[in-house]
Amino acid sequence: MELTTTILFYVFAAILLGSALLVITSRNPVYSALYLVLAFFSAAALFLLLGAEFLAWILVLVYVGAVMVLFLFVVMMLDINLARLKEGFLHYLPLGLAVALVGVLEMVAILWTNPLGKVPAPSPLPAQVDNTRALGQLLYTHYLYPFEIAAVILLVAIIAAIALTLRRRPDTKTQNIAKQLDVRPKERVRMVDLRGPRP
Amino acid sequence: MSLALLHWSFAIPEIWILAMACVLLLVDVFWGKHHPDLSFALALFSVAGAMLLTWGEMGRTGTTFFGQLQMDPFTNVAGLFVELLTFLTLLYSRRYLQRRGLYRGEVFVLLLFALLGALILISGANVLVLYLGLELLALSQYALIAFQRQNLRATEAALKYFILGALASALLLYGISLLYGLTGSLDLARVAEGLINSGQANYLLMLAVVFLVAGIAFKLGAAPFHMWLPDTYQGAPTVVTIFLSSVPKIAVFGLFLRILVEGGYGSLEIWRQIFVALVVVSLLIGNVVAIAQSNLKRMLAYSTVGNMGFLALGIVAGGQNGLASAFFYAVVYALMATAAFGLILYLSREGFEAEEIADLRGLVRTRPWSAFLLLLIMFSLAGVPPTIGFYAKLVVFQALIEAHFLWLAVFGVLMAVVSAFYYLRVLKVALFDPPAEDLRYGADDPLAASTLSVNSLALLLLGIFPGPMMAICFHALQGVL
Numbered sequence: 296m297e298l299t300t301t302i303l304f305y306v307f308a309a310i311l312l313g314s315a316l317l318v319i320t321s322r323n324p325v326y327s328a329l330y331l332v333l334a335f336f337s338a339a340a341l342f343l344l345l346g347a348e349f350l351a352w353i354l355v356l357v358y359v360g361a362v363m364v365l366f367l368f369v370v371m372m373l374d375i376n377l378a379r380l381k382e383g384f385l386h387y388l389p390l391g392l393a394v395a396l397v398g399v400l401e402m403v404a405i406l407w408t409n410p411l412g413k414v415p416a417p418s419p420l421p422a423q424v425d426n427t428r429a430l431g432q433l434l435y436t437h438y439l440y441p442f443e444i445a446a447v448i449l450l451v452a453i454i455a456a457i458a459l460t461l462r463r464r465p466d467t468k469t470q471n472i473a474k475q476l477d478v479r480p481k482e483r484v485r486m487v488d489l490r491g492p493r494p
Numbered sequence: 495m496s497l498a499l500l501h502w503s504f505a506i507p508e509i510w511i512l513a514m515a516c517v518l519l520l521v522d523v524f525w526g527k528h529h530p531d532l533s534f535a536l537a538l539f540s541v542a543g544a545m546l547l548t549w550g551e552m553g554r555t556g557t558t559f560f561g562q563l564q565m566d567p568f569t570n571v572a573g574l575f576v577e578l579l580t581f582l583t584l585l586y587s588r589r590y591l592q593r594r595g596l597y598r599g600e601v602f603v604l605l606l607f608a609l610l611g612a613l614i615l616i617s618g619a620n621v622l623v624l625y626l627g628l629e630l631l632a633l634s635q636y637a638l639i640a641f642q643r644q645n646l647r648a649t650e651a652a653l654k655y656f657i658l659g660a661l662a663s664a665l666l667l668y669g670i671s672l673l674y675g676l677t678g679s680l681d682l683a684r685v686a687e688g689l690i691n692s693g694q695a696n697y698l699l700m701l702a703v704v705f706l707v708a709g710i711a712f713k714l715g716a717a718p719f720h721m722w723l724p725d726t727y728q729g730a731p732t733v734v735t736i737f738l739s740s741v742p743k744i745a746v747f748g749l750f751l752r753i754l755v756e757g758g759y760g761s762l763e764i765w766r767q768i769f770v771a772l773v774v775v776s777l778l779i780g781n782v783v784a785i786a787q788s789n790l791k792r793m794l795a796y797s798t799v800g801n802m803g804f805l806a807l808g809i810v811a812g813g814q815n816g817l818a819s820a821f822f823y824a825v826v827y828a829l830m831a832t833a834a835f836g837l838i839l840y841l842s843r844e845g846f847e848a849e850e851i852a853d854l855r856g857l858v859r860t861r862p863w864s865a866f867l868l869l870l871i872m873f874s875l876a877g878v879p880p881t882i883g884f885y886a887k888l889v890v891f892q893a894l895i896e897a898h899f900l901w902l903a904v905f906g907v908l909m910a911v912v913s914a915f916y917y918l919r920v921l922k923v924a925l926f927d928p929p930a931e932d933l934r935y936g937a938d939d940p941l942a943a944s945t946l947s948v949n950s951l952a953l954l955l956l957g958i959f960p961g962p963m964m965a966i967c968f969h970a971l972q973g974v975l
Contacts, residue, residue, distance in 0.1 A: 440505075440559035444614060444626040447512060448633060451607045454519070455637030458600040462643075 304344055311337035324370045328363060335359050349427040504558040504565040507547045507573060508613050514540035515606040522599025530597045537602035538584055541609065545577045555973065557619055561681055564619040568821075571970035572616045572748055575825050579740040579832060580609045582945060586836050587733040589939035593844050596641055596731065604641075605737065608634035612745035621670050621680045621757065624749055628666070628713065631745060632659050635738060639730040651729025658712065658722040666709025672702035673757070682757040689760035703764045706753055707772075713746045716772045716802040717779040727795035732839040732847065735791065739798060739835060740828035743805075747824045750809070755817065755974060762812065769810045773902065776803030777909040785916045791849045793916060794834055797875065800913055801827045804890055807906055811893035814975050815968075819889040822967040826886035829956075833871045833949040837864065840946050843936030851920055856929025861937060865924050867950040874953040876917040877910055881957040889964065 314333040321327050335358045342351035434442050502509070518540065522533050548570055557564045584605065591597040611631030618624040636659065640652030674680060676698055677688025689699065712719040727735050754765055780800025787793035805827065808820025841848035841864065848854070858865035874883035887910060894903045937943070956963055 437560050438622075440562045441620070441622050441626055444623065444630060447607065447610065448626065448630050451604070451630060451633050451637070454600060454603060454607075455633065458598075458604075459637060459640055459643060 300344060304341065307337045307340045307344070311341070325367065328367050328370055331366075332359050332363050335363070347426060349430055501556055501558040504551070504554070504556055505563055505617075506551065507544045507577075508563075508610060508617070510547055511540060511544050511606055511610045511613065514543070515603055515610065518599060518603050518606065522603065526599040530599070533599035533602050534584070534588060534597070537606060538581070540606060541577055541581045541584060544609075544613075545574060545581065548573045548577060561683070562620040562623050563617050565617065566973040568748070568751065568970045568974055569617040571966055572744055572821070573613055575828070576609065576612045576616065576741050576744050579744070579828055580605060580612075580737070582832050582836075582949060583733060583737045583740070585945040586736055586832075586839055586942050588941055589936075590731070590733050590839050590842065590942070593936075594642060594731065601638065601641060604634045604638050608638070608737065608741065612741050612748075615745040615752075616748035618749075618752055619682050619756075621673065621682065621685065621753065624752055625663075625667060625670060628746075628749060629663060631742060632663070632713075635734070635742070638734045638737070639726065641734075642731055645729075645731075647729040648731060649729075651726045655722050655726045662709050662712030662719070665705050665712065669702045669705030669707075669709060670753075672698060672705065676702065682752060685757040686759060689758060699761055700764055703754070703758065703761045704768065706758070707765050707768045710746060710750050710754070711772055713749070714743065714802050714805075715798055716806060717776040717799050720776070720779065720799045720802075723799060724792050724795040727798070728789060728791045728849070732791070732835055732842065732849075736832050736835040736839065739794070739831035743802075743828050743831075744824050747805070747821060751817065751821075751974060759975075766810055766812060769806050770902065773803050773806045773810055774905065776800060776806065777906060781909050781913045781916075784913070787916075788851055789849055790838060790851050790854070790920065791835070791847075793851065793920075794831070797913065797916070798827075798831065800909065801875075803909070804887060804906065807894055807902065808890045810899060810902065811890070811897040813893075813897065814971060816893040816897060817974065818968040818971040819893040821971055822964060823886045823890055825963075825967060826882050826956075829949065830871060830874050830883060830953060833867070833946065833953060834875065836942065836946045836949060837868055837871060840864070840939065840942045841935040841937055843934070843938075846934070846936070848935060851923055852930075853933060854920065854924040855927045855933070857924040859929045860933070861935060863947075864935075864937065867946060868924055869921060870950045870954050872917045872921050874957070876914040878914075879957065880954070882953050882960060882963075884957060885960040885964070 311334055314330045314337065317330040318327045318334060321330060335354055339351040339354040339359075342348070342354065514536070518533060518536050521536060526533050551565060552570050553567075554570075555566050584602070587601075588597070591601060608631050611627050611629075611634060614627030615624060615631065618627055636652050636656045639655060640649055642648045673685060676696070677685045679685055679688060708719065715723040727738065730738060754761070758765070776799050780796050780798070780803055784793050784796035784800065787796060801823075805820050805823045808816050808818075808823055810816070811819065838848055841853070841861075846853075854868070857868065870881065874881035877883045877887040887906075891903050891906060894906070
């Protein structure tokens with residue numbers, strides 16, 4: 296049991312790293328997006344191995360199901376000119392490498408000195424505890440207030456997005472159904488007497 | 495504790511604002527197009543109702559939502575001021591919004607949500623709640639600034655504020671995560687306990703405090719984190735500038751008070767040093783750069799930076815008195831900024847914002863009453879007695895000298911003298927320069943006119959009788975330390 300878990304962990308971790316690498320190296324943005332989907336799946340599998348099934352399903356549902364589909368739409372609709380994006384690559388490479396190097400050194404320094412002390416491994420969950428239920432119970436009781444505020448923030452985001460982007464141009468030829476249904480015969484049909492003047 | 499045992503009543507102002515914002519949204523959908531006045535009146539009613547409810551809670555203390563929302567004198571007093579300032583903003587806004595095609599329900603809804611964010615910041619007792627409140631306030635502000643979509647400068651202002659604001663949130667969040675790592679809790683009371691146990695000489699704590707202070711200074715607009723401020727103040731519609739310069743200042747002071755004083759008082763010596771640096775840089779940059787401005791809105795933006803320096807002087811002084819003087823300064827500054835931007839708004843009309851200093855030439859000949867109000871506002875900003883601006887500076891310097899920061903007080907006074915130069919220059923243009931013939935002011939909104947008169951005269955009256963307001967502000971800080 297222990298061994299299979301370890302083996303599975305390394306397999307999924309390897310797939311995750313490989314696909315993440317392919318995300319940034321593949322030339323076609325659609326391929327990149329698809330590799331990202333694979334990376335999310337592998338990460339979800341890692342969460343499942345840890346017993347965090349809720350996080351795993353959320354990752355698959357939200358990121359793979361919604362965010363990535365949106366991403367693919369954007370990639371396909373925008374028709375980004377890749378040649379122009381890559382123009383400055385060599386120019387920025389030295390600085391980018393330097394920044395990455397400093398970042399790695401900082402991380403190594405922090406991990407080397409280990410300021411937080413040894414982090415204890417999370418205690419294993421009892422078999423009957425179901426972390427979706429536990430999360431739900433906490434979220435709707437103890438964290439009710441932040442949860443509600445987060446909901447309000449999303450509402451504000453919706454209002455702001457609609458208010459900032461929705462506009463009615465007067466010259467578009469859209470149908471106004473309510474107006475069409477409201478029409479009375481008088482407005483459309485004019486009775487004309489064609490018989491001419493009576494003798 | 496079960497949900498039935500929660501003391502919902504502590505959160506009544508917040509719940510009221512949220513409910514009314516949702517009602518306003520619905521009303522706006524059905525009747526907003528033909529009766530925009532209905533949305534406006536409903537927004538006024540909501541904020542006035544919130545003020546009454548907050549008033550009714552005066553004197554009560556306690557926590558609710560599992561200790562994540564606290565009600566103490568500061569919650570009540572700061573909440574009342576924030577609601578009052580939002581109310582003033584609304585009163586100023588009507589004609590200005592109508593003229594620019596912005597008189598729509600969404601503006602009022604967003605203002606209400608921004609107010610809700612400010613209230614959450616003021617009453618939060620949990621770091622996560624504080625962060626979410628800040629985001630709610632900021633998000634509403636970004637949208638409000640960008641509301642005039644076809645206006646390039648407003649869009650630029652919103653984008654700058656959005657990107658730098660996101661950066662500030664990231665800094666703050668990083669500080670919060672370090673704080674959580676150090677103390678193992680998000681509740682401010684437990685954070686405070688954890689910090690006392692962990693001791694002072696902790697490099698991680700220092701790092702956390704640096705990030706927290708940087709995030710707070712960003713949101714306050716203290717130099718060197720002020721880069722967004724001039725462009726945002728200038729580019730935003732003036733109504734929104736009124737809001738930006740008043741409500742968030744008090745709300746972010748609340749954030750500071752909750753995180754760094756209630757949570758992190760164990761790190762007082764660390765953040766005090768950082769605030770000393772902030773004070774020096776803010777006073778210098780704000781006041782010196784303001785001299786070079788020819789645009790009034792931009793000049794007032796730099797004066798905000800300088801004023802945040804004065805506010806931070808009170809924070810440096812520390813202790814009950816220092817913090818109370820800083821809070822008093824924040825409130826007074828918010829009132830003065832509201833009046834100053836309110837005057838710009840009142841004089842503007844379609845296609846003319848009255849935002850250049852030169853636009854005020856000879857105001858005393860064409861609009862003597864407005865010129866008198868301008869005189870009061872500028873005297874108050876410069877700190878000339880008997881206006882309230884004088885007392886604001888006085889209490890800050892008093893607290894500073896009591897805390898033995900003599901050199902900082904001397905420097906502050908010097909910078910106050912420098913600031914008097916550019917405030918008085920505006921007066922010189924308005925009072926002594928010949929009026930320009932081609933200038934035509936809007937100045938035809940009775941609602942904004944009376945609001946402006948009351949707001950500006952309050953600066954004088956509160957200056958003559960400063961006692962009650964000072965007492966209220968000092969009372970507000972009693973429960974905090």
